[in-house]
Amino acid sequence: MEKDETDERGFLGEQPQPAMHKPAPDARPHYLGHRERLRERFATAGHAALPDYELLELLLFRLIPRADTKPVAKALLARFGTLAEVLGTDEALLREVKGIGPAVALDLKVIAAATQRMLRSELTARETLSSWTQVLDYCRASMAFEAREQFRILFLDKKNALIADEVQQTGTVDHTPVYPREVVKRALELSATAIILVHNHPSGDPTPSRADIEMTKEIIEAGKRLGITVHDHIIIGKKGYASMKGLALI
Template sequence: MAKTSDDDERVFFSEAPIQSIAKARSAEKPHYHGHRDRLRERFAAAGPGALPDYELLELLLFRLIPRADTKPVAKALLARFGTLAEVLGAPAARLEEVKGIGPAVALDLKVVAATAQRMARGEIIGRELMSTWTQLLEYCRSAMAFEDREQFRILFLDKKNTLIADEVQQVGTVDHTPVYPREVVKRALELSATAIILVHNHPSGDPTPSRADIEMTKLIIETAKPLGIAVHDHLIIGKKGHASMKGLLLI
């Protein structure tokens, strides 16, 4: 039976997509597919310690950017911010300035950062802080080191030096945060705290206490002492380290 023009048309429109699909399937996969598999295998076999920061960041970006080569994006992020911790601590708006990072990916990176911060906080909540000092510093660093404005945080402790509350009292500018000693003491009394640890960050990165930092701390100590509230320390957190006023014999 001879084909009609309608039959020819049906053959054309039905076979063309099949040919296109076959051609697409035979095409070589993007080069980064094999790289992703190998990187996952290395992580599974050797653990995170065997991977440099950019490869660990790559692994994270695999899920966030599924259809692109994430190696240049990971390297660009580290070149811009310095370390993996600084990448996760950077504000979302600054992350979006890096090519390949859109609003959704920037938000996902901040979710990862918040998760890491919660994990660090879980290491100190309900525990005697003076015996978990390293974990305390790690938590403060994850929470504050990479903020672009100063934050003044207070850790409230009970008679056993167990953390009962962790609060940001004030947020200031890049180099100043207003602190009111009476408000600090008032909040400690409300929580029935018998001791506090003061913490604030220096967005400049240098944790060296300023004269204003020292004077403010001494004023809080003087205000709190008559009410039976001890100030164990004032920690200053910077991107590259921290300073303890007690350790520096400033209080």
């Protein structure tokens, strides 16, 4: 079978090669010993013992099995800043980093999606307002590093358990059109009695704008007439978040 040259991960990953192709012991690539030591550190001391670049290396071991992944991990962090930003960034931007081709970029996004799914599962069937840290962690993982604004709604039942989580609108780098009537209509369709509004600021600054505040108040008024409570409107930035309720804006 011919090797797919479009997949930089290599055929069969780290599967052992036939004996006739094994290099002599002194000809082993230098990075193999480093991989073994890094895996051992993770196994014995856990992830807290590893800086971001080494944890990222561990992820890349399987994705790029036949190369030294330390320079790639460091290049990703130099470009995007943190491990969370690497996993949260756009697939096309990942491919601009030397050593990251389409297959590895896609695999990193799969890892990011799995992380988001895990965080979301922690909210399901829980009293959401008592799990505020998990709400913020999930929203940050889902939205903080998006290149365009997204308007997300968490729909809650009468016990404040999560019914649904939906991105209702996606806009530009600094604006998302939001229609209060559509927000309330969707809440009624899902039999939600309360909602949490969330949107991101791609600029990184989570400070609410005047338009954000006015739009939120319109949704609150529209919901009141139909028995739907707006618990909060959270704005997510790369370095933090802002709660309109916490800021006494609503």
